Amino acid sequence: MAFDKQFKDPVYGYISVDSDFVSNIIDTPAFQRLKDIRQTSYTPLFPGASHNRYIHSLGVYHLGRIAFESICSQLEEKLKEINSDLNISEIQKIFHLSCLLHDVGHAPFSHTGEYFYIDKSNTLYKQLLDSVDCTDFSADFDALGTKKPAPHECMSCVVGLNMFPNYFNTPFKRNLFARCIIGMTFRFNEKPPKRISGMTSEELKDNTKKYEEFRIRKVKTELLNCVISLLNSSIIDVDRLDYIIRDATTIGFQNAQVDYIRLLGGMRIVEYNHSLCIGYHKSAISVIESAVYAHDSERKWIQGHPSILYEMEVLKNAMGMLTNIFATESDPNPLFCYESLTEKGKCLSIPVPILSDDARDLVRENKLWTSDAQMLMDKKGLFTDDCCGGKENVCFIQKFPISLLADEDVLYLMKQFCKSGLGYEYFARGTRRIPLWKSEAEFRALFQERIGDSSKAIKTLEGDFEGLVNYCQENVADKLS
Numbered sequence: 033m034a035f036d037k038q039f040k041d042p043v044y045g046y047i048s049v050d051s052d053f054v055s056n057i058i059d060t061p062a063f064q065r066l067k068d069i070r071q072t073s074y075t076p077l078f079p080g081a082s083h084n085r086y087i088h089s090l091g092v093y094h095l096g097r098i099a100f101e102s103i104c105s106q107l108e109e110k111l112k113e114i115n116s117d118l119n120i121s122e123i124q125k126i127f128h129l130s131c132l133l134h135d136v137g138h139a140p141f142s143h144t145g146e147y148f149y150i151d152k153s154n155t156l157y158k159q160l161l162d163s164v165d166c167t168d169f170s171a172d173f174d175a176l177g178t179k180k181p182a183p184h185e186c187m188s189c190v191v192g193l194n195m196f197p198n199y200f201n202t203p204f205k206r207n208l209f210a211r212c213i214i215g216m217t218f219r220f221n222e223k224p225p226k227r228i229s230g231m232t233s234e235e236l237k238d239n240t241k242k243y244e245e246f247r248i249r250k251v252k253t254e255l256l257n258c259v260i261s262l263l264n265s266s267i268i269d270v271d272r273l274d275y276i277i278r279d280a281t282t283i284g285f286q287n288a289q290v291d292y293i294r295l296l297g298g299m300r301i302v303e304y305n306h307s308l309c310i311g312y313h314k315s316a317i318s319v320i321e322s323a324v325y326a327h328d329s330e331r332k333w334i335q336g337h338p339s340i341l342y343e344m345e346v347l348k349n350a351m352g353m354l355t356n357i358f359a360t361e362s363d364p365n366p367l368f369c370y371e372s373l374t375e376k377g378k379c380l381s382i383p384v385p386i387l388s389d390d391a392r393d394l395v396r397e398n399k400l401w402t403s404d405a406q407m408l409m410d411k412k413g414l415f416t417d418d419c420c421g422g423k424e425n426v427c428f429i430q431k432f433p434i435s436l437l438a439d440e441d442v443l444y445l446m447k448q449f450c451k452s453g454l455g456y457e458y459f460a461r462g463t464r465r466i467p468l469w470k471s472e473a474e475f476r477a478l479f480q481e482r483i484g485d486s487s488k489a490i491k492t493l494e495g496d497f498e499g500l501v502n503y504c505q506e507n508v509a510d511k512l513s
Contacts, residue, residue, distance in 0.1 A: 039090055043274075043281050047094040053132060061375045061436055062136060062195045063089075068438035069138050071275070071282075073347075076339040078283035085135045085142065091278055092263075095270035095292060096131030099262045100124055102299040103310070110255055110301065110308070114248040118256075126205050127259055130212035133196070134263060134271060137187030139368055140351075140442045144344045148351055148368035149183035159370060160186045163193040166207045172219050181214035185264075189213050190370055208256065215264030217257040220250055254308035258301055261310050268295075268323055276326045285334065288326040295319040338467040343458070350446045350455030357382060357449055358432075367434065367445075377435025384430045388413055 037054045038046045049058065057063055066086035074081035108120045139145030149156050157180065161170050173180075180186075189210040193200055200206045211217065225242040263269055273292055280287040298316030301308055312320060334340065351368070358366045358380045371378045390413055394405050434441055450456050457464050469475045483489040 041087065041091065041094070043091060043278050044094055047090050049090070049093065049132075050128075053128075056198075057129075057132060057196060058090075060195070062191060062373070063133075065373070065436040065438055066135065066138065068440055069135075069140060070142055070439055072279060073141065073144055073340050073344050074279070074283055074334060076343045077334065077337055078285065081279070081283040083278060083282045085138050088274060088278060089132055089135050091274040092134060092271050093128065093131040095274055095296060096128060096263060098293070098296045099270050099299055100127055100259070102297055103258065103262075103301050106301045107255060107258070110251065114251050116248065116252050118252065122205070123208070123256075123259060125199075126208050127212060127262070129192070129196075129199055130209050130263055131270060133192040133209075134188055134213045135184065136195075137189070137191040137370075137373065138184045139187070140437060140439045141347050143182075143184070144347045145351055145368060145442070146182065146184040146187070147348065148355055148365070149187055151365040153364075155365065155369070156183060156186050156190070159190045160210070163190050164206045164210045166203045168218070169207050169210060169216075172216055175219065176216070181216065185214045187370065187373070191373060194370075195374070208259075211256075212260050212263045215260065217260050218253045220253040222246060222249065251308065255301070258308060258310050262299075265310075268320065270296075272327060273323065276323065276330060279330060279334075280326070283334075285330070287329055288322040290323045290326055291319045295323060333471070336471075338470050342464060342467075346454055346458045347442075349453070350450045350458065351442065353450055353453075353455055354442070354445050367437070372434050372437040375435055377433060377437075380432040380434055381429050382432075 036051050037049050039049065041047050064086070066089060067084050069085040070081075071083045071085055071088050072081050104120070104124070107123075111118055111120060139149060157173075161173060164170070192209065192213070193206055200209055224246050225239055227236070227239055231239065261269065263271055273290065273295070276287070277290055277292060279285065295312070295316050298313035298319075300311050300313060302311030303309075304311065355365065355367055360366070366372075366378070366380055369378075388408075390408055391405070394402070394408070399405060432445070446455060446458065450458075469478055479493065483493060
């Protein structure tokens with residue numbers, strides 16, 4: 033694959049991307065939309081945290097190339113050993129596409145907005161299964177039960193498969209692409225055939241053949257799972273690695289330094305507990321520790337900071353309000369859906385009263401054609417400010433076309449419909465509430481000396497706080513709405 037288009041990146045210098053991916057994916061509206069999706073919700077704490085999902089996606093692609101290159105020769109060698117029909121170049125291309133498109137379905141304001149992708153009918157999950165259209169993918173996905181992948185991962189699969197179908201023209205490509213993004217490995221529950229004493233030579237030969245076939249399927253599955261874990265795993269992967277490094281660089285947070293070249297260069301395919309998985313050369317041990325510490329540090333001191341959590345709740349409140357405003361019986365989730373992410377988009381609409389509140393009172397009293405109504409008309413108070421006439425209609429339909437849904441669209445709608453309450457605090461920050469403590473360390477400083485380490489005392493304290501929260505929610509709900 034020839035990488036002949038370069039992007040200047042403040043973290044890695046130059047990122048090289050195949051020109052085919054640039055013209056057919058990066059330059060499309062679906063991918064350019066990511067420039068208007070914020071990477072984090074950290075701006076209340078770090079005003080410079082203005083980087084977006086676009087540059088993050090390029091960064092993950094860059095790290096993914098390095099990671100795949102580190103295991104490529106081993107992968108190729110092991111596939112040859114089992115005479116597998118898998119094509120290493122095809123696997124590499126699908127993996128690169130997965131890295132590039134892993135966030136293409138992100139909601140406005142990133143993780144804050146993705147909550148609204150899930151409706152009562154689980155429409156997103158159905159779209160995902162239909163898009164992949166593969167039996168074993170559906171079976172493994174259903175087997176996850178309630179532990180489903182993040183909504184933005186599912187939507188990224190749907191967007192990638194439907195907007196760039198030419199890259200995924202076989203079931204295997206669709207299957208591997210989706211699994212890489214959502215981090216769902218291939219299940220392998222087969223048991224090896226057992227040798228039974230007293231077998232004839234023919235039976236022994238047949239048993240040996242079956243065992244070899246079993247071993248080939250097992251190795252093939254485990255190698256594909258190694259590739260999947262490069263992008264999405266529980267500890268270290270190229271997605272997590274990029275945002276750890278990029279967030280710290282952009283916002284100025286003094287986090288642990290992560291030598292990503294040494295870390296990714298040390299990746300190996302190793303055997304552990306009789307299975308193949310991703311391991312690391314001993315030279316990368318110190319970097320692994322730094323990467324884990326950096327992730328935990330960001331999670332504890334930034335993601336869990338009350339100012340950031342407050343901002344997320346403000347936005348969630350506003351997004352929930354907007355969803356309720358535009359929802360209909362036939363379209364309960366009109367804003368945060370696949371259609372709104374497309375270039376064609378969809379048209380949101382709400383009924384707007386033509387008559388003013390006073391005029392509607394007259395209608396209810398059957399006095400619209402009386403002198404009272406004439407006096408109201410003379411005062412220009414018969415109709416709403418948004419209407420220029422039309423006595424016979426009670427309301428008109430106001431339309432809001434939405435396409436390539438991004439942060440700016442939600443902000444525009446918030447300015448129109450969230451002019452009071454919790455949602456408006458995104459703009460009017462002077463009315464925000466102040467937390468009693470800002471971190472676990474501060475909590476312990478306030479209470480641990482008084483209550484000690486007794487689990488019973490801590491549970492009692494937690495119960496008291498839960499009671500206080502419930503009281504506030506029940507009695508102050510009107511002031512927060």
